Each structure stands twice: as structure tokens, then as C-alpha cells.
Amino acid sequence: MGWDFLKSSFVFVIIVIGFIILLLAPRIMTVHNLGGYYTPKTEMTYKENIQAFIHDFQTEGFGENRYGTAVLEELQAFIKRDLIIVIPAFVLSIILGTFLGVVQFQFREGPFGKIQAFFSWIFSSIPDFFFYIAVQYALIKLFYVGLPQFNLYGNDQWYSFILPMIAVMLYPMLHISKFTFTSLENEVGQDYLRTAHAKGLRTISVLKHMLWNCLGSLLNQTQFVMLYILTSLLIIEKLSSYFGAGYHLYGSIINNEDQRTLAFILPYLLLMFMTVIFTKVCRHWLVPRKSGDSR
Amino acid sequence: MKIITFIRRHFLFCLGMFMFLILLFFTFFGEYLPGIDRDLKEIEYIWTDKKIPLAPPYEPSDDFLLGTDRDGRDLLSLIVIGAKESLMIIIAITFIRYLIAIPLAFLAHKKSFGIHHIVSWMNGFLSYIPSIILVVLLVTLPPILISETRLLYLIIVLASLEVGRVAEMFRLEFAQISSKEFVTGGNSIGVSSFRLLKKYLLPFLYGKLLISLVGDVGKVTFLLGQIGFLGIFITQVFVQVDAGQFAFFNTSLAWPMLLLNSYNDIRSAIWIPFFPALAMTYVIFTFNILAQGIQKLAK
Numbered sequence: 001m002g003w004d005f006l007k008s009s010f011v012f013v014i015i016v017i018g019f020i021i022l023l024l025a026p027r028i029m030t031v032h033n034l035g036g037y038y039t040p041k042t043e044m045t046y047k048e049n050i051q052a053f054i055h056d057f058q059t060e061g062f063g064e065n066r067y068g069t070a071v072l073e074e075l076q077a078f079i080k081r082d083l084i085i086v087i088p089a090f091v092l093s094i095i096l097g098t099f100l101g102v103v104q105f106q107f108r109e110g111p112f113g114k115i116q117a118f119f120s121w122i123f124s125s126i127p128d129f130f131f132y133i134a135v136q137y138a139l140i141k142l143f144y145v146g147l148p149q150f151n152l153y154g155n156d157q158w159y160s161f162i163l164p165m166i167a168v169m170l171y172p173m174l175h176i177s178k179f180t181f182t183s184l185e186n187e188v189g190q191d192y193l194r195t196a197h198a199k200g201l202r203t204i205s206v207l208k209h210m211l212w213n214c215l216g217s218l219l220n221q222t223q224f225v226m227l228y229i230l231t232s233l234l235i236i237e238k239l240s241s242y243f244g245a246g247y248h249l250y251g252s253i254i255n256n257e258d259q260r261t262l263a264f265i266l267p268y269l270l271l272m273f274m275t276v277i278f279t280k281v282c283r284h285w286l287v288p289r290k291s292g293d294s295r
Numbered sequence: 296m297k298i299i300t301f302i303r304r305h306f307l308f309c310l311g312m313f314m315f316l317i318l319l320f321f322t323f324f325g326e327y328l329p330g331i332d333r334d335l336k337e338i339e340y341i342w343t344d345k346k347i348p349l350a351p352p353y354e355p356s357d358d359f360l361l362g363t364d365r366d367g368r369d370l371l372s373l374i375v376i377g378a379k380e381s382l383m384i385i386i387a388i389t390f391i392r393y394l395i396a397i398p399l400a401f402l403a404h405k406k407s408f409g410i411h412h413i414v415s416w417m418n419g420f421l422s423y424i425p426s427i428i429l430v431v432l433l434v435t436l437p438p439i440l441i442s443e444t445r446l447l448y449l450i451i452v453l454a455s456l457e458v459g460r461v462a463e464m465f466r467l468e469f470a471q472i473s474s475k476e477f478v479t480g481g482n483s484i485g486v487s488s489f490r491l492l493k494k495y496l497l498p499f500l501y502g503k504l505l506i507s508l509v510g511d512v513g514k515v516t517f518l519l520g521q522i523g524f525l526g527i528f529i530t531q532v533f534v535q536v537d538a539g540q541f542a543f544f545n546t547s548l549a550w551p552m553l554l555l556n557s558y559n560d561i562r563s564a565i566w567i568p569f570f571p572a573l574a575m576t577y578v579i580f581t582f583n584i585l586a587q588g589i590q591k592l593a594k
Contacts, residue, residue: 011419012423015419015420015423015424018420019424022429022432022433023432025432025436026437027435027436027437029437029440029441125513125576125579125580125583126576126579127516127517127520127572127575127576127579129520129521129524129572130520130572130573130575130576133557133561133565133568133569133572134569134572134573136561136565137565137566137569140565153561153562223422224422227422227423227425230425231425231426231427231521232521234425234427234428234525235427235521235524235525238524238525238557238558239524239557239558239561241558241562249428250428250431250525253428253431253432253435254431254435265424265428268424268425269423269424272422272423272424273423
């Protein structure tokens, strides 16, 4: 366990360094007038850029943004807004996803399960940005008809986070549900199930046993879920004017603010790192070591 | 009668094919249809009933089925005419991705040149950092930003981003097939690596290759949509806008480019990002259904 933790930390550090190297490629351009032709050229070489970055970092840390606020200070406010979406989306997509998968598995032969499978397939094909715009468009049309109006954009209201959260968690949830369904289906026909049924266990207790055995493969998906949530958060925050860290991260990349970009990406990378560690800990404590001889 | 049984048995495949054919029809013949404005005429303003000039964008109405964009161009015409470019970019990205990934997978399987380490590091990197951020970082590099062949670079960047994932998938397949006896037989009579790949390994994977290729078209479309929303141009010109002031302007008609201004559009003229996004969703659906259909057909 300790060795695993060290290894993951090492990988994390390497990834941060790799990101910084990519980030510091010279980007700022000035336009030169060469005999009537205007040609843009980069201001600094790669090496100069890295030296400048190290120097700036040593003297002023993450620095200030364009309006003179310390980056770390603004980051605190923004990241809090992000976490309000990310954490519930992560937890809910895993819990609801597993639940949906179990329900679909339980009713897989009846019409209910078939309908559910159909809908979960349809919704997992819809890109989140389209889902979000479609919901907004529909709500705007409904406001005309007489739905009580509420604020669709921004982050001022207490409910502002709900719509972005649903858009962000839809796909990961369905992914988990599909995954749960498949791994539950793989368990069918194992000896321990026959024993459990023969002993007269209720269906719900049998399902609990099966789920416990699927936990290992389900935990493999947590990193994917987190990555997907963070990726689509960037887009959805822009569409919903929900000004969190993701929105500002993109802005600082475009404006070549290297230190600020690093400051804004680090929480994202840390979230990924925490997910990896969380998964490792769960696997260590929760997943049954030996479940049947057939594995 | 045979056709009906075939359709009934392979419903998903037929539905996917049907949707695909509709897509192809609109892509290649759409511009000749009535109601499609081939010149993409711009409208400065129109007079309302009360004789007040009204500037675009206009809402979806009888005159403009899907509304217009901010230049007054008919959105339906824009989508139909942009289809060719959009599909070309999508298909090019997918094909280049697989053209790089399969040799890479074979080299990783053979463990030559340390490719397997590169592939696994690439996957590790991408499982930490949102791919869209890497796209932004890569395409804003000056050599790509001001290049004349920017579209080509963009396609290569987007294709190579997920090369690692595809390569890893095929590496596992290769490893599985390689444990079969006929591969050992081939190795023992000393076939070359290329022949081993071409005649021994790949023929067993053509089906899987096709399915994952078709399925990836949907993923690429999704990625392109995200790029559009972030406001990254596909092709652009570099223009002087004022004394010493320069700016990039979009020159592409592809669907993602209609999403460029979505941050403002979404609060005033939501139909401008809505319908291109709908078109992209249609493409994603078509290829997802087709991939599932082919998978069932192969069984």
C-alpha cells in the first residue's frame, strides 16, 4: 500500500512537470515588418521562456492577475464553485450509476429493463453540450408559455449549480450504469449464486453479494469518471456563465498567463490524484480478496 | 420477403445505414435542394410591419426555417453547405488516428524501440489531464497558429491525441491472438514482422477494426464540438485590423465554427449554437447506431 502510494505520487509529479514543459513552449508573438510583409514571430526562445518562468515563480509565486488580485486568492473563490459541482457530480454519478445498473440487471428480461437499456443508450449518445443547450432552449420556450421564470445563467443563485451538474454527470452516470450491468451479467452462472439461491436468500441479498464481487472492476472506472467530469466542466461552465476555475483556466491559457494557468490546473490535477488514491484505498480495504475459485 | 426478414433481424444496422445515407445525400446534393441558399447571402436588416429596420440574427420562422446567424445568413444553408467540410475533417481525423495507432500497437506488442513505454506514458498523461486542454495548448503554438496548412496540423494533433488509447486496445488484441498456435507456427518458419502483422494478426481484427473505427467517428465529432465551443478556429486568416493591430479571423464553414460565438449567442440567439450542435448529435447518433448494427451483424 505504501509503495503504491509512493508510485502514484511519483507519477503525479512527472505529469505536473510534463504539463509545465508543454505549457512553457513560447507562445507570445509580436509582429515584425519585413519589407512590407507583416510576419508574426515569437518573442522568446523556449530556453528563455523557461528561465523567465522560473525567475518569476521564485520572486512572486503564482503572481497576480490582470486586475491586481493575487491568483491564489481568486483561485480559492473559483475552486469552491467548481467543487460544488464536481464533488456531488462524482458521488452521484457513481451511486446513481450503480443503482441504475442494478435495476437494469434485475429487470433485464422484462419490458422495463429493455426500455431502460434503450433510454440509457440514447442518452449516452447525446453529447453533453447539446444536452445542455437543448435543455436551455426548451426552458426558454417554456418560460414563454408560463413556467415560473428562474435564472438560467451565472452563479449567483443557490440553484445555479444544479443544471450544469446534471449536464456534467449524465454521461459518466450512464457509463457506470452500463459497466455495472455488464459486470453483473458476467457473474451470472457462478457457483456461489446457485448456493445462495438454494439457501433461499432473498434477491436483494444475492444482488448485494454480486455487487460486492463487481466492486473491483467498478473502481477501475472512477478515474475515467472524474476525468470526464472535469473535461466537460470546462465547456459547460462557459455555456452557463458559471464562472469557476475551469472557465478562468481556459482564459489564462489563451492570454498566455503561464503562472496563472499552472495555478488553475493544479487543483484539477490534484483532484485526479486524489481520485487515484481514493480508488487505491477503496480497493485495498473493500474489495474481497478471493471470491470463488473461478477467477 | 428476404429483405424484410433481413431488416427485421438487423434493424439497428439498417437504421444506421438509412441515417448514414440521408447524411450523405444532404452532404453531397444538399446544396442543390430548393430553399438552400448556395451563395450564403448576408442580410443587413429587414423592415418589420411597423417599418422599423431589424438587424439579424432572426428567429426560426417561415422565411428562415432554422433562423439566421449574426450576419443574416440562413442557418439551414450554412449547415448543409458546411456538412462536406465537417464530415471530411471528422473522417480524416479518424482515419489518421487508426493509421498511426495500428503500427504503433504492433511495435508496442513487439516491445521494439521502447514504443510500449511511450504508449503507456501517453495513456497515463491523458488519464490525468483533460484532453481538451492539451488540444488548446498544442494548437496555440505559433508554428501551428500561423501556418498555411493549419487544418492539416489540427487534424494531426486531434488524431494523435487519442492514438495511445487505440494503440493500447489493439496491443491487447494482438497479445491475445499471438498466444494462438498458428502465430507460433508463423514465427517458427521465420515470417517477417510486416507479414506477421498483415497476414497473421490483422485478418482476425478486420471486424473489430471496422466497429471501433465507426464508433470513433462519434467520439471525434464530440471532440470537434468541444473545440468549437472553446472557440478554436479550424482555418483562419491573419488580418491587420488597425495600425499595428492584428487579429485572426475564421474562414471555415465547418459546423464547429458556428459554435464559436456561443457564449454570447446562448443568451440572445440560442438557435445559432443549437442547430449545429443538433447536426453534430445526428452524426454521433448515426455512427453509434451503425457501430452497434455492424457489431450485431458480425455475430
